[in-house]
Amino acid sequence: MNWTSLIDELDERGCAVLPGLLSPAQCRAAAALYDEEDRFRSHVQMARHGFGRGEYRYFRYPLPDPVAALRSALYPRFAGLADRWNARMGNAVRYPADHAGFLERCHAAGQMRPTPLLLRYGPGDYNCLHRDLYGEHVFPIQVAILLSVPGEDFTGGEFVLTEQRPRMQSRCEVVPLGQGDGVAFAVNDRPVRGARGDYRVHMRHGVSRLRSGRRHTLGIIFHDAA
Numbered sequence: 162m163n164w165t166s167l168i169d170e171l172d173e174r175g176c177a178v179l180p181g182l183l184s185p186a187q188c189r190a191a192a193a194l195y196d197e198e199d200r201f202r203s204h205v206q207m208a209r210h211g212f213g214r215g216e217y218r219y220f221r222y223p224l225p226d227p228v229a230a231l232r233s234a235l236y237p238r239f240a241g242l243a244d245r246w247n248a249r250m251g252n253a254v255r256y257p258a259d260h261a262g263f264l265e266r267c268h269a270a271g272q273m274r275p276t277p278l279l280l281r282y283g284p285g286d287y288n289c290l291h292r293d294l295y296g297e298h299v300f301p302i303q304v305a306i307l308l309s310v311p312g313e314d315f316t317g318g319e320f321v322l323t324e325q326r327p328r329m330q331s332r333c334e335v336v337p338l339g340q341g342d343g344v345a346f347a348v349n350d351r352p353v354r355g356a357r358g359d360y361r362v363h364m365r366h367g368v369s370r371l372r373s374g375r376r377h378t379l380g381i382i383f384h385d386a387a
């Protein structure tokens with residue numbers, strides 16, 4: 162990974178692709194965990210909550226090894242940019258250098274429940290534009306990893322982001338992902354450089370409708386949930 166250019170791109174555009182985070186075998190193994198119910202603390206049918214169509218499961222602690230390892234290895238890559246975004250937005254919150262330190266802060270505030278999740282979509286399923294906020298403590302960047310093979314396991318089902326700009330029309334972005342690729346993106350607000358200094362944009366993410374097949378994703382969110 163060329164982390165310097167990746168962080169620059171994330172800063173510039175609000176998202177960046179992390180190519181080949183997981184191998185095809187790791188992707189298949191991760192997707193297969195979906196059916197091991199004991200590994201999860203809850204199961205959400207998205208249609209029941211108006212979140213879209215499809216389903217997802219939040220892992221329980223202890224997280225399976227690759228999920229825990231990704232969460233703690235990725236966090237420190239983003240902590241510096243998270244601090245810079247907060248500074249530019251006039252937010253006084255700064256982030257500990259390691260994920261264990263940030264989790265201590267979440268847990269002390271009652272945000273104890275793990276947020277990494279597996280998602281499963283079938284034909285016609287989609288994920289409405291949303292923000293993954295679960296309490297007062299928010300880490301402003303998260304990662305989603307595509308576990309399935311586009312064009313082979315499924316068609317449609319593209320990862321999308323929208324950027325709502327103040328007093329302007331919204332911008333959208335479709336992020337092309339291959340199996341094992343991750344996308345790092347802004348959870349909520351982020352600063353954008355304009356002609357007269359920074360302004361703040363409001364980001365949301367989702368998944369367009371699957372035309373066919375089955376799509377699995379692994380979501381890595383760094384804050385825990387209340």
Ligand SMILES: O=C(O)CCC(=O)C(=O)O
Nearest residue numbers: 280293305320368378380
């Ligand atoms: O399935 C996806 O690509 C998006 C999943 C998602 O919303 C998330 O990981 O927070």
Ligand SMILES: [Fe+2]
Nearest residue numbers: 291292293366
């Ligand atoms: Fe999400």
